[in-house]
Amino acid sequence: MDFSLSEEQTLLKDSLERFIQNDYDFDTRRKVMAGEEGFSRENWKQFAELGWLAVPFAEEDGGIGGGALELMIVMEQLGRGLVVEPYLATVILAGGALKYAGNEAQKGAYLGAIIEGSKMGALAFAEPQSRFNLADVATTATADGDGYVLSGHKAVVLGGPSADFFVVSARTSGGPRDADGITLFLVDGDAAGLSRRDYPTVDGLRASEVTLEGVKVGADAVLGTVGGGHAVLEQVIDEATLAVGAEAVGGMEVCYKDTVEYSKQRVQFGQPIGKFQVLQHRMVDMFMEYEQAKSMMYLAAMRLDEGYGAVAKKAVSGFKVQVGKSGRFVGQQAVQLHGGMGMTEELNIGHYFKRLTMIDTTFGNADFHLKRYGAI
Amino acid sequence: MDLALTDADLAFQAEVREFIDTYWPEDVRRARATSSRFEESRGHSPEVRRWIDALNERGWAVPNWPQAWGGTDWNPTQKYIWDKETAKAECPQLSAFGARMLAPVLYTWGTDAQKNEFLPKIREERMIWCQGYSEPGAGSDLAGLATRAVREGDEYVVNGTKLWTSGAHVADWMFCLVRTESGGKKQEGISFVLIDMKTPGITVNPVYILGGIHSVNEVELKDVRVPVENLVGEENKGWTYAKGLLTHERTGIAGVARSEVQLARLKRIAQDTGMDGGSLWDDAAFRTRVTELEVELEALSVTELRVLAQVAQGGAPGPESSILKIRGTEIGQAIAMMTIEAFGYYGMPYPEQTLIDNEGPIGNPYVMPTMKGMLYGRASSIFGGSNEIQKNIISKAVLGL
């Protein structure tokens, strides 16, 4: 048993920490968010130079061969900085699908470009009726000569506005919620018949509603096997669940530490509010929630690195249950203990609260993952 | 003890419903409930104006005021029916700062001149008020306020900074706590004054809160001259009036009827939200959590009735009203959170207003108002005396600790 990081992992963590510390203060983030794209291409270039965009990809594909632990390290730090650049969408979601299902030609065309920062992607998996069920796919892909024609509506596609390409789940056979018969397709962002309605999300990201109206793709656009997309999606989403969970753990750390700090500074009734026992205990609860979530995060990352199967899935769901509950509590209490200041746009705390709230429903809320955990 | 409505009550209920259906009809209700503009920043639409004018014509604008100032002769049951029905239809309310908080202070402690000048305008919603209590250094510890008023002849000269002043950017007047004497106990030496927001020396700076909402402000007061006749009650006794007012504020904040509406909406949203071919409402886990909230809300609703009954037998709501504030805000926050959860991924979109105006909402039309309500609602356990402060009050005043 060993909970310590290797030398390489420590270096990775340090490089992220330095970036968050030196180049990503709250004002910089605010300016970046206010821009046209809602994130900074300059930062993205820096991510590429620092090798972060290469983390989860195999060495033969130009990556550094990192696993779940490395992703966890990256995302925990990005969470501390509340980073808005579309790392999750491009590297973990779209990149993940390519990593697990892409053939040599597809990896060659996309992974190198992701790693050097010249292409961004997004995974279009959710639909208006699907909620968290990855098999609930109504978008259709109909065979057409050598290729396919795609039609449907993909909901809340994270990173959609900046995506040069999409990985789209569509039904090639089977009934409305059959796991079999779902196929993944690579679709160019400017494909004829694909349109997007772009918008900011409440927690500072960008997303799109993506509509596909008779979008024609060739046979070479099929990612993985025809009809076998669900298993790929499940694995990618599990990795992404670990990732947003780790992001939440990073956010919780900032929330509880900043709250403790604030409670030492803020004076009411002639004393720092941190002297009130009810607030002390509340902060202890925040701290405990953070530590509990962190434990489950380590478990999920280590299980995923041992190999993808029932044990790993269960650990991921357990982590998501814990992190959903802990993140909400820590975020809400951080706002509460900051009083009016916690409510302002100006202070970071409320922004962490918003992100932590939305992470609870990303890739399945606690109800969903409790059910999955119990069923495995 | 008896909960049944009499025939007379039922007739009254029918009359109220007809009035609401006439002046605040279904289509107007829905348009307002799905509006993505935040309530406090969108001002009075013609529909709202029409409703308020109708209330005044009918004599129903301020049921709780003394009859001499436009109140009704309703018994507690009738008031209860009125509150329930107007909440169910989500009828707009008169601005609470004037009608619910300041007015009781004025009709209890104000001079005749003050009553005559202000009460009718508040009742008709022709004068909008804001509450200048909190300051950067005086939040929970309100008595620590530092804004000073120094008497010069027939005027007070006021200097200081108020913070978190809701609606100061749209208000005509502010009721304000100022320090007129220092030394001694800090609760003594505070006075309650009324300030015209057009007075020279007042600067209102917006403070944006989560979701980009502009509802609170910083108000700087620099050599602001206030005529002494705008003092309410006695000099240095302002704390007593302010405290009385805060108790009224607390019962208002409980929002039982509003939570009932939100809970019913949550159920409808869950029924309309797809899940595994059925609806989210079929999901046992989600349904159980909503039902738990419903039971809690019902308990609170009866607790509120008990407080109201007590008030009806004379006297202001006591420290028990803190229960309403604590549980009411917790339940309201939980309902808002569950509604966001019900939307799933569609809880995330937060488009610009112009995009919504041009292309319509993204996902369910209730997403934006729910999100804004959820974000703003986090403040409900902070303002009006935070929930921690309320618990301090209960432990001291009720449990004797």
Ligand SMILES: Cc1cc2nc3c(=O)[nH]c(=O)nc-3n(C[C@H](O)[C@H](O)[C@H](O)COP(=O)(O)OP(=O)(O)OC[C@H]3O[C@@H](n4cnc5c(N)ncnc54)[C@H](O)[C@@H]3O)c2cc1C
């Ligand atoms: C089943 C059992 C086995 C035990 N075995 C042993 C044993 O083997 N050896 C031994 O030496 N003792 C033993 N104890 C005694 C135990 O350590 C004491 O009960 C404990 O220290 C609490 O003291 P108390 O019972 O006097 O409660 P109190 O100290 O009077 O506490 C009463 C309540 O007040 C709270 N409280 C007290 N101070 C504070 C504070 N500063 N802030 C907030 N809350 C506070 C407590 O948490 C508690 O809820 C045992 C007790 C039990 C019940």
Ligand SMILES: Cc1cc2nc3c(=O)[nH]c(=O)nc-3n(C[C@H](O)[C@H](O)[C@H](O)COP(=O)(O)OP(=O)(O)OC[C@H]3O[C@@H](n4cnc5c(N)ncnc54)[C@H](O)[C@@H]3O)c2cc1C
């Ligand atoms: C949206 C919004 C609208 C508002 N509108 C108005 C308005 O119109 N007019 C107005 O005058 N004010 C208004 N306020 C201000 C509000 O009343 C204050 O925010 C509130 O009194 C808390 O003060 P504070 O923000 O300074 O927090 P603080 O008092 O600094 O409190 C910080 C935390 O410490 C806790 N705490 C403080 N003292 C104790 C204690 N003794 N024991 C235990 N815990 C304690 C609090 O509960 C809180 O969790 C508004 C605030 C908000 C957020």
